[in-house]
Amino acid sequence: MNTPPVTTLLVANRGEIARRVIHTCRALGIGTVAVHAPREETAPHVVEADTAVPLPVPPGGGPVDAYLDPAAIVAAARAAGADAVHPGYGFLSENPALARAVVEAGLTWVGPSADAIERMGAKTRAKEIARAAGVPVADALNPEDVRVEDLPVLVKASAGGGGRGMRVVHDLADLPAAAADARTEAASAFGDPTVFCEPYVERGRHIEVQILADAHGTVWALGERDCSAQRRHQKVIEETPAPGLPGDLRRDLHEAARRMAAAIGYVGAGTAEFLVPVHPPAEDDPTAFGVPVFLEMNTRLQVEHPVTECVTGLDLVEWQIRVAEGDRLPAADPPPPVGHAVEARLYAEDPRGGWRPRTGVLTAFDVPAATARFAPPTGFGVRLDAGVEAGDEVGTDFDPLLAKVVAHGRDRRDALRRLAAALTGARLHGVGTNRDLLVRTLRHPGFVDAADRPWDLHTGFLTGDRLTALAAPLAAPDTEELAALAAALASAEAARTGTAVPPGIPAHWRNLPSGPHVRRYTTDDGREISASHRTVRGAPLPERPGTRVRSVAADRVVLEVDGLRRAHTVHFAGGRVHIDTPNGSVALTPVDPLPAPEVAVDPGALPAPMPGTVTSVDVTVGEKVRAGQTLLRMEAMKMEHRITAPAAGAVREIPVAAGRRVSAGTPLAVLDYEGRSS
Incomplete structure (x- = not known):
């Protein structure tokens, strides 16, 4: 029919x-x-x-x-x-x-049939199907059945993905609490609290194969994607083809995905995900890759599907609809890939602050390098798939993903260069993002050279000391200093042009000699930066050595530094100044020279770091707590965030309860610290 x-x-x-x-x-x-x-x-x-x-x-x-x-x-x-x-x-x-x-x-x-979703969407059952199809799988264990010899394990939600409902456990004593946390998060995100455990591979490449199948028996494997750059088990950068993957391993993964789809008569788009262990080659083991194991099958479109669309030229959403209408795939084999594509997920979060969500109003949102939206660019270029526009408010109810920026290049290095430049040149004002982390990662030697040294790229890439370095601001200290100077000059120009000044009076003119104009600003992480300039014959003269002012407008300042000209685009919004430069973007908050008196805050109070919902209170009033102990848990942007004790002490007050929605700054707990008076 x-x-x-x-x-x-x-x-x-x-x-x-x-x-x-x-x-x-x-x-x-x-x-x-x-x-x-x-x-x-x-x-x-x-x-x-x-x-x-x-x-x-x-x-x-x-x-x-x-x-x-x-x-x-x-x-x-x-x-x-x-x-x-x-x-x-x-x-x-x-x-x-x-x-x-x-x-x-x-x-x-x-989409696929309800039966296929049940059989493949439930990860434990999908493993059984994969094993029957001859595909190696990672063992699935009930949390209650895990033994010491099984450690480390990864607790996973059975009904969904995206990093939600996942916990790594190295100590058996921590497993009950980790499983309980994962169940709570899985129930909130997917409506199903079922979790299971599988062996945790410390150093592995996350490779997935895109499947597209019609109702007439044709199954395409549309190449593979490498999704190893992750934070909190959630993908951050994805690309196709997977760098450094041997040809025989690539073919084996494609064939395994096809066999699994054919085994259940799968129809529609889906993704088979594998974990491939990696290690530096040795004399007795020259290959960098171990035996891949099947992880799960996503019976839906993936977030990272645009990279596959870029290299194949296919519209996967169109083919989802056409397959649902009964159309046949046009050939036995899919179109061959052309070039290389890389996608970066732009999140409203703070990589330097434990990935805490960032909220507020997007006063500017623009990626000038993007030549296409929601579709592959013509030829090679940059694509933007965004869920927000300038003026939108970013809250904590939903996922922190703002947009996906995708570059399609002739080869991998071309795609990486295009994507890093597009992100660097983006105007993202009003809400903090992970943009600087993405740019630094795309330019990091360990990431850039992944095709030649494939063991350097793995799911632990964004952890430890490397994460600390990659999460650092893209703008160097001298860039921040110049940004502050540009902000001060633009602010003065805006004030001058907004005031009734007689015609012919130059900018910054004064009728009496004066000291330097000094403006102070604070950065997002609380550092203070000052900028000063004098007015000489009506022209601003920076006190920064080697710096000259070439032009000043309320929204654009051109400075010459040691003979090099640098343009600064300045945007005032929401009481802050955003300065975009070729060397990175800087957000500054002007320091009020006459600040209002601050309300005294109890030194033991722990405020909510973000808006969200309190999901549990793990301590009671009067309880002794140690430094780092979890006091409460909050959910914001569909992720759990723990509020911990900064030092040892006793709980004096818990003014909130589980289920309460709180705004940023709301007191969550009050502690009396050991050795300190309250």
């Missing part, structure tokens, strides 16, 4: 992936329906869809829960007259209940 063509499609998701699906639907002439939680009425995916339907929040739930009710999704599709549903990724994308509900409602489900 022929499936009728899709005329109107509901995207059961939000943010960047919803916009991505809408983009393809518009090109295909398919109407679109967006769904949204409360207070998302002006979100980009809602504005861009033809129709929008609000989702109800269940009693006691939050905005995320609005997206986790299959019945509400189907009701929204019916209300809007949609005849198809695309799940995107995350939320209910790997929940068979939604697939069944959509089909039972007589709608077209753009």
Whole structure:
């Protein structure tokens, strides 16, 4: 029986992936329906869809829960007259209940069957299928069955991915608490608390194979992606082809993925994920790669699918829809890849502060190097898939992903260079991001040389001392000094042009000699920077040696430093100054010369470092605690964050309870520290 063509499609998701699906639907002439939680009425995916339907929040739930009710999704599709549903990724994308509900409602489900989702979406069952297909697998253990000889292990959520519901355990005594934490996080993110354990490989390459299969028996393996650069078990940089992967290993992984898909009659897009141990070559073992093991199969589109689209020229969302309509893949084999593509995930988070989420209003959001949005660039270039626009508010209810920036180059070095330059030149104001970490990683010798030294790139790449170095600000101290000077000059110019000044009076003119103009600023990490200049014959003269002012405007300052000219774009917003330079971006907060008196704060109070929800209180009033002990746990941007004791002491007060939503700065606990008076 022929499936009728899709005329109107509901995207059961939000943010960047919803916009991505809408983009393809518009090109295909398919109407679109967006769904949204409360207070998302002006979100980009809602504005861009033809129709929008609000989702109800269940009693006691939050905005995320609005997206986790299959019945509400189907009701929204019916209300809007949609005849198809695309799940995107995350939320209910790997929940068979939604697939069944959509089909039972007589709608077209753009994804694999509910049976395939159950068989492959449950990671423990997927391992059994892989083993039956002759694919090596990592053993899956119940947390209760883990023994000392099994350590270290990785606790994983069975129903989802994206780093949520994962914990590494090296000590058996820590396993019960880690499993409990993982269950809580998995239930919140995926609606399913089931977890399992598998052996943890300290040094491995995370390789995944993109599958696309039709209902007529054709299964494509659309190349592999390397996703080894991760933080908290969540991917940060992905690329295709995988650098340094031997040809025979690449073919084996592709064939293993095809066999698994064929074994269950898989239809649609999916991804088979493998972990390949890596080590420096030795005389008795010249290869850098060990035996790969199957990890899981994602029965949905992946976040990193744009890199595959860039090298193949395919629109995977279009093919998801066409396969759902019954179309055949046009050939037995997929198109060969062209060039190399790398994707960087731009997160609203602080890599130097334990990956804490950053919130606020995006006063500017622009990637000038991007020549395409939600589609591969023509020829080689940069693609931008963003879930936000300038003016949007970034909160803590959802994932911190702001955008994906993708570069397609002739080869790997070309793609890395294009992507690093595009991120460096991006204007990202108002909300802190991981941009500097991404740029430093893309330029790090261990990452750049991964094709020649494949053992240097592994899932632990962004850890330890290397992470500390990579998370450092991209702007050097001299760049920050010049940025502060540019901010001071632009501020003075803005004040002058905004004041009634007689015609012909030059900038910075004074009728009496005066001392230097000094302005002070603080950086995001609390450091103070000052900038000073004098006015000589109406022209600003910096007191910084070797520095001259070439031009000044309220939004652009050109400085000459030791004979080299540097342009600074200056943007004032939200009480801060953002300065973009070729050597990095700097955000500064002006220091008030006459600050208002500060309210006294109890020295033992521990404020919330971000807005979020308190998920548990792990101590009681009067309890003695040690330095580093977990006091409370918060959830923000779908990740758990622990509030720990900075020093040993006793708990004097816990003014919050589990389930309470708090704003940044809200007191969470008050301690009396040992050896200090309260």
